[in-house]
Amino acid sequence: MFKKNYANKQNNIFVFDYSDSTAKKVKNFYKDDPFPNYELSDNRGTIISKGDKNLYTFNLKKFIGHNKKILEVGSGTSQLANYLAVGNNNSVVAFDLNFESLKIGSLFAQNNNINNVDFVCGDIFDDIFENNTFDFVLCNGVLHHTKDTYDSFKHSLNWLKKDGYILVGLYNKYGRLRTFLRKYIYKIFGKKILMLFDPVLRKIEKGSSKKINAWIKDQYTHPVERTHSFDDVLKWFEACNVEFVNSFPSCEIFTEVNRKEPLQNLFTPGKKGSFVERILSQISMIFTRQGSEGGLYLFLGKKK
Template sequence: MSDFLKKKFFIKNGIYDFDIFDDSTKKVTEFYKESPFPNYGKKDNKLTILEKGNKNILTSQFKKFIGYNKNVLEVGCGTGQLSLYFSIGTNNNVIGLDPTKESLMLAKKFADDNNISNLNLVKADIFDDVLNDEYFHFIWCNGVLHHTKNPERAFNILAKSLKRNGYVLIGLYNKIGRVRTIIRKYIFKIFGIYVLKLFDPTLKNLKNDKEQQKAWIRDQYLHPIESLHTIDEVLNWFDNNNIKFVNSIPSFDLKPDYNNIFKDQSRSSTLKRIFFQFLMIFNKLGSDGGVFIMIGKKN
């Protein structure tokens, strides 16, 4: 079934295939080709993917909230681990879109090896706007738009394919909250990988897996295209696309409750929003790369 696509397509190796034309997207696919992200661990199988997703407060809530019988899109799915997680044990129609063939091939192999049949993979550039309008109940796009040539335009395109009352989740590098990673980037440049290992907590946790370490270092410190964003910027994107702000991480509360991320939160004030982005520098959000999350619902 390909009713989620509005442009003429070919299927290659079981993947809906569109040619990639844009130079900056090609640069990014060349980058991920060498080290697909996120890499699979040696022991990964259906159960470990499920365990990883269930352990993460954000992905497990998102999956529960989706429920069943929905159209779900992951933009920039990479090797598809999250799209696979959303597919396993559900009858949802999950679509993973990414321009990097090598990453999608890993996703396809994993899906085939594990008899997961409700995940469709699309090799395409988000800017080529190949997905049907108002088709998806849920869109997840984490860690992707800041690696594109024009994140706002990419957002406008993905927002078109969201249904009315559908939810979108966006994760982006924060202009303030990523300061620690930017400092680590300089440490890496001057002193190299061994010193970096002392300062990067994610890297420390991956100590036994060289391939995953390599994928993380490349993604965080050597990426050819990277931009930084703010909560207010994304609020503007939401407004321009008729999307109501629902919640964010960081939330605007000193004792945040992230167990109910689909509950409406007030936008608060500009000053408070800046303050909570500043706090990211000192908490886990800032130590893990400085990604902030915004959730919205289409009116």
């Protein structure tokens, strides 16, 4: 699986050294508050029930199927990697530059008897994995925190097999407006007032202070963060020979087929819509749950 030799293996994590200054800055940022972290009561059962209730993760797991090699780039504390590995014969790699985050994920896997996840610590820009290794590469909420979003996308794509799928989750240029406004509220009034305005914070189990702090830090104080439009991703897909499968929210704001289950639509072939439709779809995020929870959007592509 690896192209290079790892420096060492600690806490069941393969560790690759890196020297990039942005990577080090981001690592230091997450060091004391690994993201997204677990709630106090989390265990194998709660991870399965939460994952199954979430339409995105449930449909993703169903779409991936069995006997696949999956890479989660920027897995943080690796809830998703652990959820995707439970109850099947997939082989999952949780990859992140923050050793502290991976340590939490790896301990969770050990304590909950999840044996088909490998934890790898390193930087996306270092060619750690052999090219064309994985059937599915997930890059959710990570590429916009690196030194270059497009370049990190290309590196992640190298690790994907031909006909494999890549899922990219990024902050939207328009859809993140509500978070920008809350940043000012946080700066002026602090954490208590923020709890009233941020719907994600209100949902976190009381007492899970590590998870609360991780969310506040990640959303409101990140030192390396960019936003991108739908058209940015379409351009990258085109340039890298990746076929557009679908997006969430959909690019076709007027003709979205099954509006009740848009997250299921993400995994079925869709259309790119017109430029105007795409702009409207992104603006509409401001008024939906996506916009109130950080403005993250998802694009699924297939490597040709």
